[in-house]
Amino acid sequence: MTSAYLRVTRKYVEKQNVTLSIPKDILREAKHLAVDRGISLSGFLVEALEERVKRLSEMRRAAERQRALMRRGLKLGTKGKAGWTREDLHAR
Secondary structure: OEEEEEOOOOEEEEEOOOOOOOOHHHHHHHHHHHHHHOOOHHHHHHHHHHHHHHHHHHHHHHHHHHHHHHHHOOOOOOOOOOOOOHHHHHOO
């Protein structure tokens, strides 16, 4: 591994080579998209992966916040006791 300067993140990071098996049609389209953006295929894939990782990390944090909220419960002003019956709620 070597340190390299990535244009995408603007900081020094260690990189590691990986071997991927990508369907030819997707690879061809990815190459075209990279050329359109003026970046290498490797740079394009790094950007796509960073975006995906960021989005999934945000979703994981949001899910954890929701689970914590469910564990804690909401304050509904009832002090844990319902002041109504099912029949009261469904009376017509």
